[in-house]
Amino acid sequence: MSGATDYDVEAVRADFPILNTRVGDYPLAYLDSANTSQKPQVVIDAVADHYAHHNANVARAMHKLGLEATQAYEGGRERIARFIGAERPEEVIALSNASEGLNLCAYTLGSRLKPGDEVVVSVMEHHSNLVPWQLACQRTGATLRWFDITDEGRLDLEKAEREGLINEHTKVVSIALASNVLGTVNPVTAIAAQAHAVGAVMVVDASQAVPQMPVDVSTLGADLVAFTGHKMVGPTGIGILWGHYDLLADLPPFLGGGEMIEIVRMDHSTYAEPPHRFEAGTPPIAQMVGLAKAADYLDGVGMAAIAAHERDIADYALAGLTGLKGLRILGPTEAVDRTGTISFTIEGVHPHDAMSLMDSHGVAVRGGHHCARPLHERLGIQASLRASAYLYTTRGEIDALVDAVEYARDFFTGRTLTGAGAGRSDS
The missing domain is CATH 3.90.1150.10 (Aspartate Aminotransferase, domain 1)
Structure with a gap:
């Protein structure tokens, strides 16, 4: 051919x-790039250069290296925002991987669930977009339901409609944009419209899509999107969660610790605005530098x-x-x-x-x-x-x-x- x-x-x-x-x-x-992608020399060099010449912690360190590290980290956030079409960099949360991002979604959105509520996933989900929702439903008494698939390996949309899968009880729909097994690209924009019509939040696992195809979160229809760096020619140890800013600002913290706080007292604390509210502890600084360079590389191709x-x-x-x-x-x-x-x-x-x-x-x-x-x-x-x-x-x-x-x-x-x-x- x-x-x-x-x-x-x-x-x-x-x-x-x-x-x-x-x-x-x-x-x-x-032929194992769905597991992890290989890295171009420019990404390898960017990470090595950061550790060799700019290494310091962010935010708290006000000396030269601290300022350089902070600028590199926040600059990386801005670069990833542009890569996925986010309206503002504050919508981009840097985490350890996509699994942490999906767990964050399940934990924070799960705090709103109660008996009688329903969460919808699909039978083709990676465990990272299934187990967190199982745990959320077990904690709250909500019910987990799922899309089946056709013989061709696509979501069975007709069966879902016939059974009223997304309905007035649905509070969250969480679907992979692309299957890590079947390769199927799912119609998440149409599903998001159904979710929003009943007031549900749409979560998308885009780990197998953001590296492979143009993904614009401003038109995708999702409210929250998780993906990982190491599958998009970037470093391991970093994942991204994007969300509409107003939704993020309304969600509670996921992990407690440094950087996610505003004021700490012995009997209570107040919390930073997004994205820092969700970035407890030292973030993946060098990994963000490498991921920004990966975005440059992919856009260059x-x-x-x-x-x-x-x-x-x-x-x-x-x-x-x-x-x-x-x-x-x-x-x-x-x-x-x-x-x-x-x-x-x-x-x-x-x-x-x-x-x-x-x-x-x-x-x-x-x-x-x-x-x-x-x-x-x-x-x-x-x-x-x-x-x-x-x-x-x-x-x-x-x-x-x-x-x-x-x-x-x-x-x-x-x-x-x-x-x-x-x-x-x-x-």
């Missing part, structure tokens, strides 16, 4: 030193171009994988409203066994339930293999994936190849 765009993937790859890694005799084909490249890679991968006998693709089999994350099973082969054998051929994929066990149970399986592409993925790496999958299938099932293409459904 010819390339769908003039996207220069080799120029992108040159920015990522780790992609030159070899695994034995094989070049690394890194172009988020629309990255999304188009990922669709092209997804289309190519789906064509190659669906041509193999014994494979079951989980989720949409067309590169429409989906990311480059593709999960699948191999008949008669445990995903962990296949993953290990594929790794020996330089192909890095993930095997397991991918922190989405209820989804796998809904699909009638315990685990799956997941190959996830990103802005640096090549068609050659997808060819290596298909070959490695075919090799693993034949190795573990005892099939014998008789020639090029043997074992494929079109052979």
